Amino acid sequence: MTIMLRRYSWIAVLGLLFSTAGCDSLAIRFAPEKTADPAPTSLSKQAKDLFWEALHGGHYDRLPEVRRLLTAAYLENPRNPEISLLLAHAHLWTIAERTRLADVPPGITDHAILAEKYFTEAHRLNPGDDRIPGWLGGVKLALGQIHRDERLTREGYFMLHDAIRAFPEFNDFSAGYVLSSKPRDDDKFREGLDDMWDNLDRCAGERIDRMNPDYRKYLAQETQSGPKRVCWNSRIAPHNFEGFFLNMGDMLMKNGQPAVAGRIYAIATLSKSYASWPYRSLLEARLTQAEPRARLFQAADPTPHPEIMFNSAHACTACHAQ
Structure with a gap:
């Protein structure tokens, strides 16, 4: 009798665990989606203006302040798709033109991680912008190569192909540009x-x-x-x-x-x-x-x-x- 009670007790515990796990899964699945809120603020306007002023002026040295302001604007309203996109580009620009630096630190690659994060956010908030998967695919491809992660490399590569199908006039360049870094005898370069x-x-x-x-x-x-x-x-x-x-x-x-x-x-x-x-x-x-x-x-x-x-x-x- 005691053995049977113990058995039923364990069954009850396991049932409770599985039901709790099921509730967790359902809670996550049915959580409300993060939606866009593009409402501008004085901070977001200041951050956007500084980004374009720096980029159009070629002022790479102003990127730390650009990233600081854009990050502050993002934290003020993490649902602003334009701020997410510009913050992604600020991190991408930082690593893309790193040869401007007298001494390139190992941590420069962290900007690719942050670019992926904010491109993902921008795409999530503005899925109708077919340019974003081209940028995001290129960043994923680069991250896969940096971290020797073949799964991520392939994910980025095929995302680029999907992006080309969605907006070839833009994303053919996005793909070609990223692949230009491959060795000349590599099929991907061709x-x-x-x-x-x-x-x-x-x-x-x-x-x-x-x-x-x-x-x-x-x-x-x-x-x-x-x-x-x-x-x-x-x-x-x-x-x-x-x-x-x-x-x-x-x-x-x-x-x-x-x-x-x-x-x-x-x-x-x-x-x-x-x-x-x-x-x-x-x-x-x-x-x-x-x-x-x-x-x-x-x-x-x-x-x-x-x-x-x-x-x-x-x-x-x-x-x-x-």
Whole structure:
């Protein structure tokens, strides 16, 4: 009898534990979703203004104050999607242009973790912005490589593919840019270059000649509305056009195609705002040094490889500084 009572007691305890666990699961499952509240405040306006002032001015040195203000604005209202997005970009900019620092600390990689956090929040609060998965996928891909986490690497890679399907005019570049850092003989690097060509095709509305690209006839298509608005310069990215062709030319140079790279670089000079682009001297130097740069990329040891836009001191500002 005593043994049976003990048995039933254990059954009761186990039943209670399972029911409690079930309640926990249900409580979590049916918790209210975090929803957006974009209501501006004086602090959020100050933080946003400082972010754009720093980015458009190329003031990397102001990032600590930018991050401080944006973090304060986020904590004031963690449901503001724009603040979450800008805070993600502030952390991404910090790690992307880290070569500006005289001494790059090991903890610089923590900014990628924080960028992932706030891009995730921004996407959660504004799921209709199809640009965000492109940025988030790229950050996840980078984090997977930093931490040697193959699952996270694959998650980021396939998120980029989903992002391309949702908004190819924007996310073909997002994917191609991230993959430009791969070794030139890596299939993913070639895939990234294909993404860049696909991006050009979509912006032009037809297939661009891969050996003799001529973009002059498409300049009349410039627009500030619709999906193709991201193919051109804008208030947010005053030199988006020039930066795109600087990066693509770098990728072609790395791929051992200096002649085609030169033609792609030259397209950047067609921009109406080319004369005011802070990085035009970099592009012009690449045009005059095409053959030597291409030869350096052929070295098996990557140490002498020339700089490309990705991971440079102008990884973000080549498009955004004015």
